[in-house]
Amino acid sequence: MHKRLMVALIVLVLGTSLALGSGYSIYEQGAKAMAMSGAFTAQANDVTAIFYNPAGLTQLKGFNLSVGTTLIFPKSAFTGPTDIDPNLYNELEDQTFFPSTFYASYQVNDQLALGLGFFTPFGLGTNWGNNWVGKHLATESDLKTFFLNPTVAYEVTPGLSIGVGLEYVIAEITLNRAAYFTPRDLWGKVELGGDDTAIGWNAGLRFQATDQLALGVSYRSEVALELDGTATFDFPSVNPVVNAEVAALFPESKGIAPLTLPSFLAVGVSFQPTDELTFEVDWLQIGWSAYDKLSVDFKNETAAVTDTDSPKNWEDSYSIRFGVQYQLNDDLAIRGGVMRDNDPAPDETLDPILPGADRTLFSLGLGYTMDNLQIDGGYMLLLQDDREISTSEIDWNGKYESIATLFAISFGYSF
Amino acid sequence: MKLIKYIAVIVLPLMLVMTGCKLSAPSETKSTASLGNADFSVYVSIGNSLTAGYQSGSLVEEHQMFSYPYMIAKQAGVKSFEQPLISYPGLTPILELKLLDPPTIEPATGQGAPTNTALARPYNNLGVPGALLPDILLTTSSANSLSPGNVYFDVILRNPSFAPDTTILQQALSLSPTFITCWIGNNDVLGYATSGGTLPTTPTATFDALYQQLLGGLSLSGAGIVVANLPDITAIPFFTTIPYLVEVPDVGLVPLQISTASGTKTATANDLILLTAKSLIGDTTGTYGPPGVPVGLHPLAPLPTTVVLDSAEVAVAKATVADFNTSIQNAADALGIAVLDVNAAFNDIAKNGVSVGGQEFSADFITGGLFSLDGVHPSDVGYAVVANLFIDKINEKFNAGIPHVNVLEIAGRTSIPTEIDAAMTQEAAQRAVEIFTQR
Secondary structure, three states: HHHHHHHHHHHHHHHOOOOOOOOEEEEOOOOOHHHHHOOOOOOOOOOOOHOOOOHHHHHOOOOEEEEEEEEEEEEEEEEEEEOOOOEEEOOOOOOOOOOOOOOOOOOEOOOEEEEEEEEOOOOEEEEEEOOOOOOOOEEEEEEEEEEEEEEEEEEEEOOOEEEEEEEEEEEEEEEEEEEEHHHHHHEEEEEEEEEEEEEEEEEEEEOOOOOEEEEEEEEOOOOOEEEEEEEEEEOOOOOOHHHHHHHHHHHOOEEEEEEEOOOOEEEEEEEOOOOEEEEEEEEEEEEEHHHOEEEEEEOOOOOOOEEEEOOOOOOEEEEEEEEEEEEEEOEEEEEEEEEOOOOOOHHHHHOOOOOOOEEEEEEEEEEEEEEEEEEEEEEEEEEEOEEEEOOOOOOOOOEEEEEEEEEEEEEEEOO | OHHHHHHHHHHHHHHHHHHHOOOOOOOOOOOEOOOOOOOOOOOEEEOHHHHHHHEOOOOHHHHOOOOHHHHHHHHHHOOOOOOOEEEEOOOOEEEEEEOHHHEEEOOOOOOOOOOOOOOOOOOEEOOOOOHHHHHHOOOOOOOOOOOOOHHHHHHHHOOOOOOOOOOOOHHHOOOOOOOOEOOOOOOOHHHHHHHHOOOOOOOOOHHHHHHHHHHHHHHHOOOEEEEEEEHHHHHHHHHHEEOOOEOOOOOOOEEEEEEOOOOEEEEEOOOOOOOHOOOOOOOOOOOOOOOOOOOOOOOOEOOHHEEOOHHHHHHHHHHHHHHHHHHHHHHHHHHOOEEHHHHHHHHHHHHOOOEEEEEEOOOOOOEEEOOOOOOOOOOHHHHHHHHHHHHHHHHHHHOOEEEOOOHHHOOOOOOOOOOOOHHHHOOOOOOHHHHHHOO
C-alpha cells in the first residue's frame, strides 16, 4: 500500500504546474492540516477547524484542547541590484519563527459547539543586516499578528453545519532602514514602529454529502488596521553643528500607517474511498489586492521627514492544495500533501522587505493517538521559484531565491 | 516491525530532502573584472581637475582616492596606479560646509603638501587641475602654462626630474601605456563661463587642430583609448543655484539688475547668476556701486559682469561646447577611438538625477549629493557615477566586463571634522531646516 501511496505522491508532485499567493500570510496553523499542505477545509475534523473551517467543530465530541507550534526556517538571497553589480550575492540573516496556536472547543449538545482559537495567520520577519547594499530600502522588518477567535458552530440538518466567529486582532510592525543625509554625506537609521488592534469575523460551512464525500467553504474577513506609531532616527554623532542639524531635521515623529490584512476564501472537497484513506483538494484565495499601497502619514512633517506613499499594487493570490491521509491502524495515521501558489507582489513593486515568489510546498506528517491524547507532527518543504526582476519601479532589479523548511507539532487532549 | 518500515519510508526521504534544501552561495559573491580586448597593464589618465579628482576647491588625498581614474583602475584590477597625492587639507585648502544654511562654506585652515614625491617615474594620473587643451601638448611647468602660477603643473609634472622637460602628453607616452582615458577641454570653455564671459574661450579652430594632434600623439602608443566629450557646463550648480529673482521684504520677488556687455539690464530666466554672486547681492558697502545702494537690486549698482553669464554669453558657452564636441567626435572617429558622451549623460542627470539601486542623487548644490562644495566639480559620489560611465564605454568598446563602482558604498565616506566652532551650533539647527523648506 505504501508503495502506491508514494507513487501517487510523486505523480502529484510532477503533475502540479499551476502558476498560482503567499505574501505575509501563514496558513500553517495546525500540524495535522500542515501535513496535508493545508487541504483541510472539508475535513476540518480536529479542533484546528476553528482556523480552517469553524463549521467542522460540530464533528467533535466533548472538550477538545490543543496547543501547537510551527518552527519556520526561511532562507533567502538576493543577487543584485543589477545596476550596481548583477552578481552581488546578499543573503538574508538566519532567523527562526515559531507561530504558535491554542485551540479549545466544547460540544454543548449534538447540534451546538463552541470554540476559542488563538493563532497568528500573518507575519513576516526579514533581516538583511545594517550594512548591506539595499540598506536604504530595508534592513530589518517585522510584522506580528495575534488573532483571538471565539467561534460558534451549529449543525443545521444532519450533515450540514455552519460556523461563525469573531476575531480580535493585535498587530505590531517594525520597519527599519538606512537614511542618507545628503548634505553631510552621512548614513543613519530610521526605525518605523507601530501597532493597532481591530475586529474581524469569519464564517464556514461544511456539508457531509455522503459517507465518502464532504464539502467545505471557509471565509475570513479583511481586517483594516490603522497602525499607530513612531519614526525614530539614529545618526552617528559627528560634531555639534551636524548633530544639531540632524536633531532639527530628523526629530522623532508620530505617524499613522493604514494596512489591511487580506481576506481568506477556501473551498475544499474531501473524498474517503475506504475507511483508511482520505483525499482532499482545496482552493484558497487570499485577497491581497487590498494591499495597493504602503503609506505613512506623519503628524508633524519636517523638511526631511515627509509623508510617504509607496504603491504596492498587489494582486489576489490563489493556491491549489492537495492532501492525503492514510490510517495505518487505530493509533497511527500518515499524511502527505502538496501545494502550489502564486506571489501577490508584482515585479514592479517587489522589494527586499518581503522577497516573495511563486511557491511549491511538499508536506509529510504523522498523527498518533494514545487514549485521550493526540500528537500530530508535520514537516514541510517550501520551494520558492527563483524570481528574476527586470522591471522594478523602485530601481531594484535582480534575482530573489528562497527556500524554507517548517516543522510543526501539536498536542491535543479530548475528554 | 511494520511501524518501523512505515517510519523509514517517511523519515528517510525526509532527511534526503532536508540535506538538499539549503540555498548555496555561489563561489563568486560579486562580479570580477574581465578585461576583454582591453589591456590595463599600464593605465594612464590624461585631463584636468576632473581627472585629478579635484573637489571642493582642492586636490587632497582623501578625495584623490575617489578620482574616476583611480576607481576605474581599482575596478579593472590594475595593480599600480600612482597619483600625485597631496596631504590634508590640500594645496589650496579644501572647502568645508560649516553651516548648512545659509550655506557657509569656508576653506579649512592650513595647507597640505605632496606626499608621493619619491616616485621615480611619471604618475599614472596625469590630470592637472586648471589644464587647458593646449597645456597638455605644450606646458612643462607653471611658468609656461596658460594659467601662470598654477603650481599643479610643477607638483604633477615634476620637471626637470625627467629631463629634458616633458609635457603631460610626453610623460604619458613615456610610461608606454596600454590603456589611456582622456577627458580634456572643459577649462577651454569653463574659464569663459565662470568668469562671466570675461575670459576668452580657446578658439574653435585651435581646439580642433590641437585635439587631432593630441589623439594622434596618444594613438602612437598603441594603447586602447577612450576619450570623453564635454558636458553642458551651464547645467552645473555653479550656474544654476542662485535664482535670478530675489525676495525683497514687503515687495516680493524682484529680478536682479545685471551688468552685461550691452549695458545694465533686468535679469530674466535666461541669464545665469553665478555662485560667486551670492556674497555680492544686497551689498551696500560701495565696493560694487555707489555706497548705500544694494548691489543687484538697483540699476545704479548692477551685479558685475564677472558674476553673471547673461543669455548671450550662455549661448556662446553652449555653442562652444557643441563645437568642441564636434571636434572631439571627428578626431576620435578618424582614429577609431571610442567617445564617451558625457554631454548626453549629464543632460539626463541634470534633469532627472541619478537613481542607484533606488537611492536618489541629484545635481542640486549641497543637497543633491553629486557635486562638491565648489559647485563645479563632482563629489566622491559624482566621480563614482563618472567612473561608471567610463566603465560602460570601455566594456562596450573593448568587449570587457569591468564591474561598476558600488556608488552606495562611496556615499557616506566623507570625513567630517569633529572639532567645530561651538558658536555655530545654535544657528545650525534652525537654518538646516530652512534650506530644505526653501526648495
